Amino acid sequence: MAERIPTVIVDDLHIVYRVHGAGSGRGTAVNALSRLVRRKGVNPNVRTVHAVRGVSFTAYRGESIGLIGSNGSGKSTLLKAVAGLLPAESGKVYTQGQPSLLGVNAALMNDLTGERNVMLGGLAMGMSQDEVRERYDQIVDFSGINEKGDFISLPMRTYSSGMAARLRFSIAAARSHDVLMIDEALATGDNRFRKRSEARIRELRKEAGTVFLVSHNNKSIRDTCDRAIWLEHGTLRMDGPTDEVIKAYDAFTQAK
Amino acid sequence: MSLDIESSSAATAPPGAPAPSPAELAARHGLTVSGARPGLGAYVRQLWGRRHFITSYATARVSAQYTRARLGQLWQVLTPLLNAAVYYLIFGLLLGTDRGVDNYIAFLVTGVFVYTFTQSSVMAGVRAISGNLGLVRALHFPRASLPIAQTIMQLQQLLMSMLVLFVIVLMTGELPGPSWLLVIPALLLQSVFNAGLALVMARLGSKMTDLAQLMPFILRTWMYASGVMYSISHVAAHAPQAVKILLGLNPAAVYIDLMRFALIDSFTSEQLPPHVWAVALGWAVVMGVGGFVWFWKAEERYGRG
Structure with a gap:
């Protein structure tokens, strides 16, 4: 058997968020001042959240890996750390090339037209100007925004939430990636669009070397992933073939 | 393989x-380690590769600012115009202080607009990373794109103000001459200086969350020290030599005076501090390069809450 080629190696990763303004006590100016005077050094106004605690695994080329776990178990945080977007508190993430999160929400501006957002989102994901122009029609057609009139030339704030989600997905999915990470809620919209977006995700998976999928839908994980990682409270609870992991996860959630 | x-x-x-x-x-x-900081050369190349993102992000932010107002983009011109009107009302009509300056209106409005460019670059720089954590945590791009885009935004605003400024200066009796061309190098140097300053503020602001509250006071002090409303060469005429040199090195004052020198006939080279172009160039290079390198040194740490 040929040696498997690793694409992502996560080595004892810890991620800690620092949250300002979450201090205990009432938020009056006098309280803030007295806290400042009383305890020097440790700022009690900053709380830390230890979101990922010592996770290690290795992903190989050609794998698609499902991440499961209850809400707040650290799945999205782990993905962001793999993408190199969240600095690690300790531990290391090694990757081949630049892993990408599928999503552009943060770069888009609600006050601008859909047209300009397609351009902006494409550039933000690292496409060149020509690439975006080339794919512009394809992106707009895929989103189906113009099916009910010329909506693409209206500001995004006038879109229904479904329409906005569709445009966001269409922009994000316009490009193929080496290591691709997909967060669950992406494939939204009506039934017809969900079918189309699932097909697009399958296509992207074929083009990508390794795929991570975060989802609460066990069926879609079973359909698309051959390996699953179960996170609970930021620790790796189980890592193995999808069927076994999902069975254990189901047993765990039903026991609760 | x-x-x-x-x-x-x-x-x-x-x-x-x-x-x-x-x-x-x-x-x-x-x-390779994910999210590791690239070398300085590679970083510059990445940044250059993202130039279209930077400019379109800046332009998008500027036009998004006014889309909800009925007058829309007209506010880009109206805002500086109203600003100039307020300053004229207070200093020109109410206080009647020209403090020994010919064509005080042009003098004042030039100072206000040029200083506002630096001031708003600093304020935008402070929030460039801390106010865009969502973007920083969602997408990959050289983080210096954000403070640089903010500076470009402020430059676009300033160019609109310059149109207003030209009209005001013409109305106060100045005639356009070849010296008006000096506006271009002066603006260029100031933009580089402001970009460097915005990069420095962005790194500081990403760690020190109280900076956004503190900066307005520092900036106001800086404004009063920069001769926006008075002529430094008149006020400091009898000051000790060391004070004169210090005032002459103040980058904000230098860029303001260069603009006045370019636009206003009665503002002669005698009112400029010595070696003014060298100082303007020096500040641009030191702040531009220094700020960029200092910002890059923390590249992998931006985005931590």
Whole structure:
């Protein structure tokens, strides 16, 4: 058997968020001042959240890996750390090339037209100007925004939430990636669009070397992933073939 | 390719040895640390590759500012116009203070607009990273794009103000001459200086969350020290030499005076501090390069809450 080629190696990763303004006590100016005077050094106004605690695994080329776990178990945080977007508190993430999160929400501006957002989102994901122009029609057609009139030339704030989600997905999915990470809620919209977006995700998976999928839908994980990682409270609870992991996860959630 | 891997794996991990550590495995397959800081040269190249993103992000932010107002983009011109009107009302009509300056209106409005460019670049720089954590945590791009885009935004605003300024200066009786061309190098140097300053503020602001509250006071003090409303050369005429030199080195004052020198006939080279172009260039290079390198040194740490 040929040696498997690793694409992502996560080595004892810890991620800690620092949250300002979450201090205990009432938020009056006098309280803030007295806290400042009383305890020097440790700022009690900053709380830390230890979101990922010592996770290690290795992903190989050609794998698609499902991440499961209850809400707040650290799945999205782990993905962001793999993408190199969240600095690690300790531990290391090694990757081949630049892993990408599928999503552009943060770069888009609600006050601008859909047209300009397609351009902006494409550039933000690292496409060149020509690439975006080339794919512009394809992106707009895929989103189906113009099916009910010329909506693409209206500001995004006038879109229904479904329409906005569709445009966001269409922009994000316009490009193929080496290591691709997909967060669950992406494939939204009506039934017809969900079918189309699932097909697009399958296509992207074929083009990508390794795929991570975060989802609460066990069926879609079973359909698309051959390996699953179960996170609970930021620790790796189980890592193995999808069927076994999902069975254990189901047993765990039903026991609760 | 696979042969290479096989032979090197044989060299590093003989049969029977314990499995290689993650770091060794990563090194063997040429994996790199995710989110690591690129070298300075590579960083500059990445940034250049993202130039279209930077400019379109800046333009998008500027036009998004006014889309909800009925007058829309007209506010880009109306805002500086109203600003100038307020200053004229207070200093020109109410206080009647020209403090020994010919064509005080043009003098004042030039000072206000040029200083506002630096001031708003600093304020935008402070929030460039801390106010865009969502973007920083969602997408990959050289983080210096954000403060630089903010400076470009402020420059676009200033160019609109300059149109207003030209009209005001003409109305106060100045005639356009070849010296008006000096506006271009002066603006260019100030933009580089402001970009560097915005980069510095962005790094500071990403760690010190109280900076956004503190900066307005520092900036106001800086404004009063920069001769926006009075002529430094008049006020400091009898000051000790050391004070004169210090005032002459103040970058904000230097860029303001250069603009006045370019636009206003009665503002002669005698009112400029000595070696003014050298100082303007020096500040641009020191702040531009220094700020950029200093910002880059923390590149991998932006985005932590």
